Amino acid sequence: MKTILITGCSSGFGLETAKYFLARDWNVVATMRDPKQSQLEASDRLRILPLDVTDPDSIDAAVEAAGLIDALVNNAGIGLLGVFETEDMAVVREIFETNTLGTMAVTRAVLPQFRERQAGVIVNVTSSVTLAPLPLLSVYTASKSAVTAFSQSLALEL
DSSP states (O other): OOEEEESOTTSHHHHHHHHHHHHTTOEEEEEESOGGGOOOOOOTTEEEEEOOTTOHHHHHHHHHHHOSOSEEEEOOOOOOOSOGGGSOHHHHHHHHIIIIIHHHHHHHHHHHHHHHHTOOEEEEOOOGGGTSOOTTOHHHHHHHHHHHHHHHHHHHHO
């Protein structure tokens, strides 16, 4: 039976992705910053783990607890709607730390076991705003566009 680790499962795409794979008999490791807020029904194929993609210790603990992973879905992210010139740079950094660098950090933590087994799948969730930018989403669009570029380059490396 295959195992998938999914980040950002407390709501949205992460939650729905976890449900999708549970319904198809995968072992699912659903991660979220606050596992107490899980909307997932108990299952013997479900493990819910805490994971903050901005914290290296949290990433290492979650990957170790997950064991062998066949697929990784980097879904954790933060949205931001607002005029760029009014956004605090600390918020801009938080968006990039979570959306972009968090994706990279979790990927890096899982890659050694994929390399060792010469198998594994990585799915990085971005956004349609990377295809058609919209006003008031400049920071979010930039963070997700960076993930798209990272994914394309990483695919060539792997």
